Amino acid sequence: MPRITYLGPPGTFTEQATRALAADAPSDWGPGAELVPTDSVAHALAQVRSGAALAAGVPVENSVEGSVSATLDALTVGDPLVAVSEHVLPIRFTVLARKDTALQDVRTIASHPHALAQVRQWINDTLSEPETLIASSTAAAADDVLAERCDAAVVAPVATEYFPGLVPLVTDVADVTDAVTRFLMVTRPGTVPGPTGADRTSVAAVITDDVGALTDLLAELSLRGINLSRIESRPTKDRLGEYRFFLDFDGHVTDARVGDALAGLYRRCTEVRFLGSYPRADGAAASVRPVDSEEAFDRSARWLSDVRAGRLA
Amino acid sequence: MPRITYLGPPGTFTEQATRALAADAPSDWGPGAELVPTDSVAHALAQVRSGAALAAGVPVENSVEGSVSATLDALTVGDPLVAVSEHVLPIRFTVLARKDTALQDVRTIASHPHALAQVRQWINDTLSEPETLIASSTAAAADDVLAERCDAAVVAPVATEYFPGLVPLVTDVADVTDAVTRFLMVTRPGTVPGPTGADRTSVAAVITDDVGALTDLLAELSLRGINLSRIESRPTKDRLGEYRFFLDFDGHVTDARVGDALAGLYRRCTEVRFLGSYPRADGAAASVRPVDSEEAFDRSARWLSDVRAGRLA
Numbered sequence: 051m052p053r054i055t056y057l058g059p060p061g062t063f064t065e066q067a068t069r070a071l072a073a074d075a076p077s078d079w080g081p082g083a084e085l086v087p088t089d090s091v092a093h094a095l096a097q098v099r100s101g102a103a104l105a106a107g108v109p110v111e112n113s114v115e116g117s118v119s120a121t122l123d124a125l126t127v128g129d130p131l132v133a134v135s136e137h138v139l140p141i142r143f144t145v146l147a148r149k150d151t152a153l154q155d156v157r158t159i160a161s162h163p164h165a166l167a168q169v170r171q172w173i174n175d176t177l178s179e180p181e182t183l184i185a186s187s188t189a190a191a192a193d194d195v196l197a198e199r200c201d202a203a204v205v206a207p208v209a210t211e212y213f214p215g216l217v218p219l220v221t222d223v224a225d226v227t228d229a230v231t232r233f234l235m236v237t238r239p240g241t242v243p244g245p246t247g248a249d250r251t252s253v254a255a256v257i258t259d260d261v262g263a264l265t266d267l268l269a270e271l272s273l274r275g276i277n278l279s280r281i282e283s284r285p286t287k288d289r290l291g292e293y294r295f296f297l298d299f300d301g302h303v304t305d306a307r308v309g310d311a312l313a314g315l316y317r318r319c320t321e322v323r324f325l326g327s328y329p330r331a332d333g334a335a336a337s338v339r340p341v342d343s344e345e346a347f348d349r350s351a352r353w354l355s356d357v358r359a360g361r362l363a
Numbered sequence: 364m365p366r367i368t369y370l371g372p373p374g375t376f377t378e379q380a381t382r383a384l385a386a387d388a389p390s391d392w393g394p395g396a397e398l399v400p401t402d403s404v405a406h407a408l409a410q411v412r413s414g415a416a417l418a419a420g421v422p423v424e425n426s427v428e429g430s431v432s433a434t435l436d437a438l439t440v441g442d443p444l445v446a447v448s449e450h451v452l453p454i455r456f457t458v459l460a461r462k463d464t465a466l467q468d469v470r471t472i473a474s475h476p477h478a479l480a481q482v483r484q485w486i487n488d489t490l491s492e493p494e495t496l497i498a499s500s501t502a503a504a505a506d507d508v509l510a511e512r513c514d515a516a517v518v519a520p521v522a523t524e525y526f527p528g529l530v531p532l533v534t535d536v537a538d539v540t541d542a543v544t545r546f547l548m549v550t551r552p553g554t555v556p557g558p559t560g561a562d563r564t565s566v567a568a569v570i571t572d573d574v575g576a577l578t579d580l581l582a583e584l585s586l587r588g589i590n591l592s593r594i595e596s597r598p599t600k601d602r603l604g605e606y607r608f609f610l611d612f613d614g615h616v617t618d619a620r621v622g623d624a625l626a627g628l629y630r631r632c633t634e635v636r637f638l639g640s641y642p643r644a645d646g647a648a649a650s651v652r653p654v655d656s657e658e659a660f661d662r663s664a665r666w667l668s669d670v671r672a673g674r675l676a
Contacts, residue, residue, distance in 0.1 A: 090483065112432065117480060119425065163476065163499055164430060170403065184499040186476055261652075262585030264594070265578060272575030281577070281608075283594045295594075339574075 052079040052104040054235075055094040058087020061189035061205070061212035063114050063139055067233035068107025069208070070137045075235070076243065079104060091117070092124045095236070099129045104237060107137075111232035111280070114141055114164050114206075115187050122284065122296055125236070126254050126323060133234040133252060133326030134243050141229040143169055146192050146209060146216040147202040153219050158183055160191035161204035169204050171225040192216060234326070242327055245302035248335045250279065252325035255315055256286055256294045263318075264295065270314035271299055274307040275342035292320060300336040303327040306347035307338070365392045365417040367548075368407040371400020374502035374518070374525035376427050376452060380546035381420025382521070383450045388548070389556065392417060404430070405437045408549070412442045417550060420450075424545035424593070427454055427477050427519075428500050435597065435609055438549070439567050439636060446547040446565060446639030447556050454542040456482055459505050459522060459529040460515040466532050471496055473504035474517035482517050484538040505529060547639070555640055558615035561648045563592065565638035568628055569599055569607045576631075577608065583627035584612055587620040588655035605633060613649040616640040619660035620651070 052075065056068040065085065072083035086103060088094045097103040108121045125131060143165060147156065159166075159173060160183035166173075173180050183200045185191035191203035192213045202219060203209075210218055234252075257263045271278055280298040301308040303324065316322050340346060356362040365388065369381040378398065385396035399416060401407045410416040421434045438444060456478060460469065472479075472486060473496035479486075486493050496513045498504035504516035505526045515532060516522075523531055547565075570576045584591055593611040614621040616637065629635050653659060669675040 090480065117477060120480065167403065167430060167433060182499075184497050184503075186495075186497040190497075259590065259592075261588050261590050264591055265581040265585040268578040268581060272578040275574050277572065277574050278577055279572075281594055281596045 051082045051084050053084045053086050053097075053102070054105045054107060055086045055088050055097045055103040056107040057091050057094055057109075057115065058089065059187055059189045060085070060087055061192065061209040062187050063141065063206040063208075063231060064107060064109060064233070065189075066206050066208040067109070067137045067139045067231070068235075070139070071107045071135055071233060071235040074135050074137075075105070076134065091120050095124045095128075095131060098131060098237060101238075105134070105235050106131075106237075107233055107235055109231055110234050112141075112229065113231055114168065115162050119284070122254075122282070125325060126294065130239055130323060131236045132239050132242070132324065133236050133328050135235045135328050136250065136331045137233045137235075138331040139231050139233065141168065141224060141231055142207070142221070142227075143188075143204045143223040144207050144210060144218045145202050145220045145223055146195060146205050146213060147219045148195060148198075148215070149217055151201055151217075151219065154178075156201040156219070157181060158200040159202045159204060160185045160194045160200040162187050162191070165191075165204050168225055168229060169223050172223050232331075234328070236326070242303055243329065245304050245327070246329045248330050248333050249300070249302040249327050250298055250330045251301055251303055251308055251327045252296070252298050253312070253315065254294055254296050254321075254323040254325060255319045256292055256321040257319050258292055264293075267295070267315060267318055270311045270318065271297075274311045275339040276301055276307060276311055277336070296325075300330075301327075306344050307342040310347070364395045364397050366397045366399050366410075366415070367418045367420060368399045368401050368410045368416040369420040370404050370407055370422075370428065371402065372500055372502045373398070373400055374505065374522040375500050376454065376519040376521075376544060377420060377422060377546070379519050379521040380422070380450045380452045380544070381548075383452070384420045384448055384546060384548040387448055387450075388418070389447065404434050408437045408441075408444060411444060411550060414551075418447070418548050419550075420546055420548055422544055423547050425454075425542065426544055427481065428475050432597070435567075435595070438638060439607060443552055443636060444549045445552050445555070445637065446549050446641050448548045448641050449563065449644045450546045450548075451644040452544050452546065454481065454537060454544055455520070455534070455540075456501075456517045456536040457520050457523060457531045458515050458533045458536055459508060459518050459526060460532045461508060461511075461528070462530055464514055464530075464532070467491075469514040469532070470494060471513040472515045472517060473498045473507045473513040475500050475504065478504075478517050481538055481542065482536050485536050545644075547641070549639070555616060556642065558617050558640070559642045561643050561646050562613070562615040562640050563611055563643045564614055564616055564621055564640045565609070565611050566625070566628065567607055567609050567634075567636040567638060568632045569605055569634040570632050571605055577606075580608070580628060580631055583624045583631065584610075587624045588652040589614055589620060589624055590649070613643075614640075619657050620655040623660070
């Protein structure tokens with residue numbers, strides 16, 4: 051049974067996402083999965099690096115509880131880790147209270163500060179003279195309700211399973227209705243999941259701070275018809291005047307156009323870390339122009355080889 | 364006396380940065396400044412938009428307490444606001460306790476979850492069997508010490524002024540010693556601060572999700588020798604398949620090369636929002652290639668005008 055770590059405690063959005071990722075895990079990981087909460091994303095990844103766990107579920111975009119920059123930084127320091135799957139979780143909250151509490155009786159409501167920030171409008175519109183109590187996670191807020199330190203908690207839907215003594219007063223609460231958090235399942239490098247035609251590839255690339263360096267780097271992708279879905283720059287901590295870019299783009303490392311682009315990045319960058327090729331959560335197939343198809347790359351390689359051998363001109 | 368809002372309470376890193384920004388405010392804002400805490404970045408900006416405040420101090424990179432994505436989102440929704448100055452604050456914490464508490468007596472230590480995450484190693488290395496208590500801000504953690512809910516608080520250096528009853532046990536605490544947070548002072552559009560030769564310009568640009576669209580957008584900058592210092596993509600909430608890029612680059616909107624590039628962005632993008640040209644906090648002068656100098660642009664404009672008028676060929 052594989053051990054999979056995540057930023058705990060249980061009953062949070064991260065656990066909910068890690069569960070979904072575990073349900074989708076490669077079949078050679080064996081049946082079932084033991085989900086192991088840790089106290090930070092860095093510790094979750096450290097356990098994977100040391101072999102104490104097989105994989106970790108980590109937030110990489112718009113986290114409600116953990117810090118995304120902590121994940122990105124932890125992925126680039128220490129032994130390489132690669133993503134094998136992604137999960138996109140809609141961020142809609144459940145409000146839990148003790149039995150016999152009516153919504154109009156709620157005075158004090160608890161949650162993680164980021165979760166409270168995402169339901170502030172709802173709280174002000176719904177509760178009269180609301181007071182908020184800060185918790186270290188959405189699940190810890192439910193503990194606060196049980197301990198009668200507050201009347202209600204803003205939690206992840208999965209929390210209802212962990213707090214059977216509490217009842218959901220309202221579900222699907224969110225000021226911004228289409229907020230999502232993206233999670234990745236990361237593991238030690240080994241085999242890359244095979245291409246599905248609807249894959250995403252992630253890399254972290256370090257370039258020196260020269261005018262046009264980023265344009266040239268991105269041209270390696272756009273020249274090959276590769277669609278970028280996310281970019282984020284972070285200054286590198288160790289070398290002044292260098293930037294690290296986190297890039298997500300359509301396609302799989304085994305695709306000819308992606309391999310060609312990655313080799314180009316490798317030539318241009320001080321450092322390139324492959325962070326994985328994995329099926330897109332939304333299943334959207336990559337669109338490939340005829341000029342960038344496998345067949346086109348095949349034909350061009352054959353032509354070049356013939357020319358080099360003197361068989362063609 | 365200008366009113367300047369910020370994400371409160373007083374005694375936090377955000378207040379410390381907003382104070383520094385206020386000390387540097389344009390002289391026509393009048394002497395002194397009344398710093399007004401609000402309960403969210405969105406509210407701080409709403410007060411500026413409504414005219415209830417003249418300006419707001421907001422975090423835009425690596426915030427310890429507020430959410431940077433909340434700032435970026437709030438800047439792109441509603442009436443335009445522009446930055447007039449920036450401040451970069453080193454994130455190093457002070458540990459406050461009640462008088463007569465020795466470091467070895469500290470059992471329970473409080474702070475905002477993001478601040479605790481940045482001193483976790485120090486806590487584990489320094490305290491024996493430490494327990495942490497979550498607070499809604501670093502300043503609220505100091506309140507918890509005063510109320511004897513915990514032994515010590517991890518706070519911003521400025522908090523010492525607000526809690527004279529507490530004493531600093533340790534200063535300059537940080538697991539990562541070079542962490543910084545960047546803040547901007549934003550106000551309603553009006554006059555742009557004049558160029559200093561060491562300026563930064565910020566824009567939010569929306570482009571459709573076509574292969575190469577971002578490369579082309581960045582080429583508008585790199586072709587004109589403009590150095591990009593930060594890029595971050597966020598999906599737009601209202602239109603599927605569109606991305607909003609937050610770009611920071613060297614130079615001032617009145618520079619010929621920057622104006623030329625901005626006009627190019629305007630032609631390429633679904634939407635461009637100018638977020639300000641302001642002096643760089645580090646005072647680093649922009650390097651300008653001869654081919655992109657004011658004089659070169661001047662000469663090329665004169666030449667074109669002569670050719671168009673039939674005076675030259």
